[in-house]
Amino acid sequence: MTRAFDDDFKYRFATRTIHAGQRPDPTTGAIMPPIVQTSTYVQRGLGDNQGYEYARGKNPTREALERNVAALEDGKHGFAFSSGMGCTDSLMKLFKSGDHLVVGENVYGGTYRLMDKILVNFGLTFSYVDTRDPQRIADAVRPNTVALLLETPTNPLMRLTDLKAASAIARKHGLLMIVDNTFASPVLQRPLALGADIVFHSTTKYLNGHSDMIGGICVLNDDDLAARIQFIANSAGAVPGPMDSWLALRGTKTLALRVHQADANGRRIAEWLAKRVGEQRVFYPGLPSHPQHELAKRQMSGFGGMISVEMDTKERANTMLKRVRVFSLAESLGGVESLISHPASMTHASVEPARRAQLGVTEGLVRLSCGIEDVDDLLEDLDQAFAGL
Numbered sequence: 394m395t396r397a398f399d400d401d402f403k404y405r406f407a408t409r410t411i412h413a414g415q416r417p418d419p420t421t422g423a424i425m426p427p428i429v430q431t432s433t434y435v436q437r438g439l440g441d442n443q444g445y446e447y448a449r450g451k452n453p454t455r456e457a458l459e460r461n462v463a464a465l466e467d468g469k470h471g472f473a474f475s476s477g478m479g480c481t482d483s484l485m486k487l488f489k490s491g492d493h494l495v496v497g498e499n500v501y502g503g504t505y506r507l508m509d510k511i512l513v514n515f516g517l518t519f520s521y522v523d524t525r526d527p528q529r530i531a532d533a534v535r536p537n538t539v540a541l542l543l544e545t546p547t548n549p550l551m552r553l554t555d556l557k558a559a560s561a562i563a564r565k566h567g568l569l570m571i572v573d574n575t576f577a578s579p580v581l582q583r584p585l586a587l588g589a590d591i592v593f594h595s596t597t598k599y600l601n602g603h604s605d606m607i608g609g610i611c612v613l614n615d616d617d618l619a620a621r622i623q624f625i626a627n628s629a630g631a632v633p634g635p636m637d638s639w640l641a642l643r644g645t646k647t648l649a650l651r652v653h654q655a656d657a658n659g660r661r662i663a664e665w666l667a668k669r670v671g672e673q674r675v676f677y678p679g680l681p682s683h684p685q686h687e688l689a690k691r692q693m694s695g696f697g698g699m700i701s702v703e704m705d706t707k708e709r710a711n712t713m714l715k716r717v718r719v720f721s722l723a724e725s726l727g728g729v730e731s732l733i734s735h736p737a738s739m740t741h742a743s744v745e746p747a748r749r750a751q752l753g754v755t756e757g758l759v760r761l762s763c764g765i766e767d768v769d770d771l772l773e774d775l776d777q778a779f780a781g782l
């Protein structure tokens with residue numbers, strides 16, 4: 394089980410991003426954690442090893458990443474996975490046939506697909522609710538409900554859930570509260586401090602931040618729950634390789650800098666878009682016109698670089714998407730480079746059209762992941778892309 398080093402918690406966030414979970418290599422003094430590219434470890438004799446037996450169970454590079462992100466989320470235990478979805482799938486193995494989960498209706502498309510197309514075949518049931526109103530969470534709880542899975546802000550409509558209010562409901566009904574913190578990153582939001590039991594990420598996004606690996610990670614405090622997740626991770630084996638763990642760890646060193654810059658760029662671009670197309674067409678929690686702006690200010694320490702904009706028709710969206718030069722048309726988010734995407738045909742293509750419409754993911758909706766380029770280049774790029782629209 395990978396525990397964060399206790400003394401890492403005495404440092405502030407930006408210091409933790411760089412140092413937490415890592416110590417210079419004792420054999421050489423190398424300041425960077427070595428990429429321990431091995432499948433097995435030689436044992437001295439029966440039952441006599443150096444704490445490592447086989448790399449599905451434990452790898453020092455992976456452990457450095459797990460300790461680092463655990464410290465960033467203010468949690469004790471971290472478990473890294475081969476993807477964000479691999480993490481979610483392994484967490485679902487905490488449950489058993491007959492269990493029911495309450496899930497935010499606006500969760501990541503892949504999370505919904507895993508639940509709706511695969512996990513239902515194993516006897517799990519799910520209720521998808523609009524968690525902007527915490528009362529709807531309480532209303533969806535049944536005698537066999539065991540957990541609550543939330544994402545805030547949501548993709549791509551930037552809807553928020555009040556995590557403190559949700560956790561009060563989870564406590565009252567004895568539910569395990571699990572939060573996908575991929576969009577906000579621990580720079581802007583710490584779900585464990587707001588009452589979550591488990592926080593998880595697609596490290597593919599902000600934590601790595603350089604669009605060069607796929608990974609997932611979860612962080613939690615409870616020792617018994619951590620032992621169960623350790624058992625699942627080793628049994629089911631959705632673990633990351635040492636190279637990808639190392640890339641994610643290299644990424645977290647600049648996490649604070651990158652997310653603050655994406656946040657600054659996001660604010661400028663959201664303001665520009667609101668002027669250009671009208672604030673009712675721009676979805677960004679940092680805009681005073683966002684219906685949950687007050688909650689965003691209370692629960693998050695910034696608003697981030699994710700923005701959605703309603704272009705009214707697919708044709709207009711397509712015209713704009715084809716014109717951008719600095720933004721790139723691609724799925725994913727959270728990298729140093731700015732990306733732009735069309736949720737209805739890309740990230741949400743696996744969601745049935747009727748359900749998409751009900752969620753508000755229209756054919757004209759475009760999502761921006763603002764990177765850390767010079768914001769004036771991003772604004773000029775959008776200005777030419779919006780010409781005549």
Ligand SMILES: *Cc1c(COP(=O)(O)O)cnc(C)c1O
Nearest residue numbers: 476477478501573575595597608
């Ligand atoms: C990308 C993403 C995931 C899935 O992560 P992968 O690393 O792509 O498997 C889960 N949740 C959110 C919010 C995401 O953006």
